[in-house]
Amino acid sequence: MRLLKFLWWFCIGIICSVFLGLSGTFLYLSPSLPSVEALRNVQLQIPLRIYSADGKLIAEFGEMRRSPLRFDQIPPDFIHALLSAEDDNFANHYGVDVKSLMRAAGQLVKTGHIQTGGSTITMQVAKNYFLTSERSFSRKFTEILLALQIERQLSKDEILQLYVNKIYLGNRAYGIEAAAQVYYGKSINELTLAQKAMIAGLPKAPSRYNPIVNPERSKERRNWILERMLKLGYINQAAYETAVAEPIDAYHHVATPELAAPYVAEMARAEMVGRYGSDAYTEGFRVTTTIDSRLQNEANASVRNGLIDYDQRHGYRGPEARYPNQSRDEWLKTLETHRTIGGLEPAIVTQVEKSGALVITRDGKEEAVAWENMKWARPYISSNSMGPRPNTPSDVVKVGDLIRILRDTDGSLRFVQVPKAQSALVSLNPQDGAIQALVGGFSFEQSNYNRAVQARRQPGSSFKPFIYSAALDKGYTPASLVNDAPIVFMDSSMDEAWRPKNDTNTFLGPIRLREALYRSRNLVSIRLLQAIGIDYAINYVTRFGFEKDLLPRNLSLALGTPGLTPMEVASGWTAFANGGYKITPYVIARIESRDGQMLYQANPPRVPSAIKTAETPPGVQIIPTNVSAQNGDTQPPAIAPQIIDPRNAYIMTSMLQDVIKRGTGRRALELKRGDLAGKTGTTNESKDTWFSGYNTDYVTTVWVGFDQPESLGRHEFGGNVALPIWMQYMGSALEGKPEHLPPEPDGIVTLRIDPVSGRAAPPGTPGAYFELFKSEDTPPSMEELGPGTAPGTPLPPNESAPMDLF
Template structure:
C-alpha cells in the first residue's frame, strides 16, 4: 500500500516535470525566433562621446550623454577583472551562460532570508539584459535573458563577453564602463587604479546609485570591503594584500568636469563643425578633434582677459547685491537655494546668512560658510544698510552676492562684470589659432565675440588704409597736413562731418609715420582723400575684409565699418608674415575612435603656398611704423614688455563704445577687444590703450616669454636714407633715418632756395 502511494507520487511528480519541461521547450521554441540578432555584440560600437583636444593632446571639451572610454580586454588590470568576478560572477569561466549552482544558492538564500534578495544573474545574462532587454522583473524577461545568455556564450568567447560587460555596464555619474568610471570617481586612467579602487568600482554594478562613492562614501566602502573579502576567499589576493587594500585611503574625485584648460569657446566651435558633418553621430562615434590651441597660450589668454575685464569693472564701483533669494527655514535647504546659480571660475556665488557692522557671513554652494570682514567688505559697505531705496541691491540676509580671494588670499566682495571682451592669437605663418577666448565666461554668455561680434574697429583699421597709400606712392616720410577739416554729406555718405583728433589739437604738417604713431585722424582722412575711398575699399579685401561692410566713404579710415576680432587677426597677420594672406584655422585633424584620421586640415603657409597680397616691402614699412606706435605713440604701455620687435595699433570708436588693440611679433598676432554687448559708452577716456592694450600686454608677456627678439633684415628693394623731419625730404644733414621703396626715394633738399621759405618740392606733398 505504501509502495503504491509512493509510486503514485513519483508518477505525479514525473508528469509535472515532463509537463514543465515540455512547457519550457515550447516557450523556448516560441521565444527563440524573437530573440534579437547578436550583430550588436559581434560588431560592438559603444556610444563614445565627442572629445576635443589641444595641440598637445590635452582634453578641453567633451560632448555626449554618456561618458565612456572603450578599453580592450588586455588593457584591463587583472585586479579589476578579478574584483568583477568576485563581486558579480565567480563561476563565470565555468558555466555556459546560466549558473545552475548560483541559481540554487540564490533560491536557498532567498528562502532562508524570507524574501527575494539575490537574483543569480551571471555576467553573460547581464550583458544580454544591458544590450537587448529591459530591466522589468518578470518571468518572461528572465527566461529571455537566459536564452540570450546561451546564444551569446555559443557565439562569443569568455574574454570577449567580459570585455563587453566591462565597457557597457552603467556605473553612475553618467559613466558607462569601468574606464569612464575610473576617470569620473578617481580622475585616473583605468590602468593606474589601485586594488582598493578596483574593488570599489567592482561593487558599483549591483546598485550604482546606492553604492556611489560621491553620494555615500561610507556605503561604497562597505560594498568595497565585501568585494575585497570575496577576492581573498577566491584566493585572488593574499592576506597581506587584503589588509593593505582595506586600509588604503581613497580620494574621491568630485564629478565637476575640469578640463586641461579653459577653452570652452573653441570646444563649442569644434562641436559645431563636427555636428554639421556627422549630425547626431557626432556624439556617439567617439570622434577625437585635435585643435591648434596651445595650453600655455590659452591659459595666459584666459587669465589676461579676465584680469582686464575685472580691472575695468572695479573702476566703476560695486553695483550692490546680484539678487534677493531669501533664506530657507531649514539650514539643510541652503544648498537648494543656490541651485542653478553658477560660479564663474574663482568668482563664487554666495548667499548672505547674516550682516553686522564689521562682518558678513555667507554660504557657498560647496556647503562652506565664510565670514568676511575688514578690507574684504570695502566694495560693498555702502550697500550694507537698511535703506529701502536700495531695494534688492542691499546686502542683507538672503541676498545673493559674489566673493573671491584677493592677492593676499583673503575673501572679499566682488561682482560679475557687465562688460565683455575677446582675445584671439594666431600664428601668422599659417593661421593656426594658438589662443581664443570669446568672452568673460562661456557658461554665462555663450556668444563668441571673436567670431560673431561685428564691431567698429576705430583707429585700429588705419594701418590697412596706410598700406594702401604706400601702393599709391606715399612714403613714411610724406608730409600730411593735420589741420581742421569740414566734410559735406556727399563726402561722408550721410551727415556733414567735422572730424577731430582725440586730443582736440592739430599738429599741422607732419610725416605719415608720425600720423600713424599718434593716430592723427585729420591726417589719416587726407590720406584716404588722396588715394580715393573706392580704391581703399577694394584694397582692404586683400586682407580678408568684406568690402560690403566698409562703405567707400572717408569715415572708413577711422574704422566706421564692421569687423570681427578674427578678421582683424587675419588682417594683421599679413603685415607680420611679409605680405601673405593666410586663413585662420583651429582644427588640425579629426580621428575616429580607433585613431584613424578622418580629416586633416589643409592650410596655406606664408612664403610657400599662400597667396601674396601685398609687397613684402609694404609689410616691412607698415611694421616699422607700427613699432613706433609702441615705442613712442599711443601704445607706449607695451614698452613694459622690454621688446623692440613688437608692433601694433590701438583703436577707439566714437564715444568710447569699442576699444581695441591689434599687435604682433614676427611669430604671433594677437587681437584684444572690449565693449558692451548692447553698444554703449564704456566711459570717458576708456580708450584702446587703457582697456584693450593691458590685456594684450599680459597675454604677450607669457606667450613671448621664451621667444627670442626677432630683428628681420629689410627685404630687397628697401633703402635707408637720412631725412629732414620737418620736410620729409632727403637731407645729407638730416637727423632721422627712414625706410623707402627703392623707386620712391623723395628728392633731396635744395639748399640754394632754403632761405626763400617752403620749397616747391615740399608744397607738392602738402594736402
C-alpha cells in the same frame, strides 16, 4: 510493475516533451538570433573629447560617460570582486548556470513573481548588447541561446571586457572606468579594494546601491561582496578587515577640464557637429585643437585682470544681494545657489571690523578680506563719476552682503565685483592661422556669447593701417606729407555738415604719414582715403578677408566704422606680420577615431617660409583626407596667397613699431622689446576700445566694451583699457624668446629725409632722419624739384592736393 512502467514512461514523456519544447523554441528563435561576431566589432558610445595642442582636456560632450578598457587594463582585484558579486561560477559554466536558473525558477513558483533572472555574466552581455530589459519567457530563452553562442565563439576574457565596458553604473557612467572617475575622480587602477568592491556592487541596481544617494545600502552591498571574496579565497583576512573598515567616501566628480577654454571648446564642438552630425557625440572622436595651454591660461588671466582693473577705476556698484539677520546655515544654503563667475567666488559678509571684513565662502570657511583690498570701492555713480572715497570697511559692506572675492596665488582674498564690461582676445600664428589662444568674454558661465567671433564692433583707429597700406600701394610713402587741418563735408543726403576732428581737437598742419599714423590723426586718414579713392580702398582692404558688403562706402571708413569681429581684425593684421600673405584662422588641428586613426589633419594655407613636412605621431594610422582626385596621393602643404607686396608689409611694420616707440601705444615699451608693432583703436564716446599688435610669431587683438554699446568713460581709450590686456598676454607669450623681426625684402631703399619737406635731404639738413621706401617710390631731392621750390613744399604722389571743403 504496471505502476513502475507507467511512472517510467511518464518520466520519459516529460523529458521528451521538455526536449521537444526546447528544440522547438530553438528552431523558432534561432533564425532571429543576431550574429555573435558583431560583438567583436561593437562600437560603444563614447563622448566627444576636445584637447589642447599639448594634450590637455578642454571639454567633453556626450550623454554617456565611457572610457573603454582592454582586458589587460582591468585590475585583477576588480575582476574577483565582480565575479564574487555577479557570477562566481563564471570560469566553469558554458554561458548558463543551471543551478542559478533552477533557483530562479523555484522563486517564481514559490512567490508567483520573478525575483532574480538567474543570469550569468555571459547572459547579461547578451541582454545588454542585443536585447531589451523586458521580463518575458521568450526574451529569457533568447538570452540563454545567445549566451551559449557567445561562449562558443568568444573567450572568457573577451566576455568580461565586453561586460565591464557596457554596464550602466549610475550618474551617466557606463563602464567601470567612467564609474571610477565619476565616484572617486580616479582611474579604476588607482582605487582601493573597498572602492573596487563598491563599484562591483552597482550592476545589480545602480540606483539602490548608489554610494552618493544611498551610502548605507552601498556599504552593506560592498561588505557582502568583500565577505564573498574572503570565502572564495580571493583575499585574506587582513585585507578583508582593512577594506570593511574603510568609510564610504564617494561623491560626484564632475569631469573637470584640465584647461579653461570653454569658448574654444564650443567652436570645436560646433565644427564637429557640422562634420559628423549627432554622431559627433557618440563615436569617441578625439579632437586636438591648435590652442597652446600656457598661452590660453595667460589669455584668461589677462582678460580677467584687465576687466577687473577697468571696473575698479569706476567704483563699486554695491552688493549683489543682501541677506541680513540670517543664520550661518541659511547663508550656506544661499551661497549654494550662486555660481563662481570667471574665478570670482560668492561670499557673504559675516562681520565688519576696522581691519577689514570676515566672509563665509561656499565651503563653510570664514576668511578675512583686508581693508587694503577694499579701498578702491568708491560708490559708482556713472562711467564718468564716483562718490567719495571710503574711510572704513563699514563704508563699503554690511553684514549679510553677498559680495565677490578673488583668491590670489598666496591664498589671500581680494574684494571684487563681477565686471559689467566685456572683452575678447584672439591670438593667431601669422604663419598659418592657427588660433593660439581665444577668450570670448569675462565668463562662459555668465554668457556663452563668443564676442571673439560673433560681436561685430567698430574697430576705430586699429583699422587705419589697412588704409595706409592701400596708400603705400598708390605711391605714397611714410615721408609723404598730408595736411592735418580742419575739414568740412556737405552732402544733400546729410541733415548737417560732417566735421570730423582729432581726438585732442588739435591740428598739426602738414604731417608725414609715419607721424600721422603713430599719432593717430583722424583728419590725415580721411584726406588719405579721399586721395586714393573710396572704391579703390574698399577693393584693396577686401584682400585682407573683410566682406565688401560690410565696408561703408564713405569717408568714415578711414576712421574704422565697419562692424568687424576681433577674429576678422586679427586675421587681417596677420598680413603685416607675415610678409603680405593671407591666412585663414583655424582651431581644429586633427581629428582621431576612438582607435587612434587619424581621420583629419589640418592643411591650412601657410606662408612659404613656414612650410615644413608634417610628422605623423608615433603609432598613429593616417587616413588621408587632403588627397589628390587624380592619383589619391596626399596633397602637399597649401601655400598662402600673397595679397600685398612684401615691401608694403615691411614698411607698415616699421610704421606700426613707431606707434609703440613714440605713439599711442607707448605703454608697451614696458615689455622692453624692439620687435613689437601695433595700433590702438577708440571709437566715438569710447564705446569700443582696441589694441592690435604683433611680432613675427604672434598676432593678438584685444577688444573691450559693453555688450549694449555705451561709453566706457571719458578718460578710457584703447591705450589704457585694451593695451594692458594685450601687454600682459604678449609679455608672457614672448617671455624668454629672442626678438623676431621680419627679414628685409628686396627692393627696399633707405634714404635720409628732410622732416619738413619729406624729400631726400641734402648734407647738413637739420633734423634729417632715415626713412624706408620702395625702390620705385623714392622721393626726389630739392635739387631735382628745380629752382624756386620752397623747402617744405608738400606734394602728394598724384601732384594734386585734396580739397578741404565740399
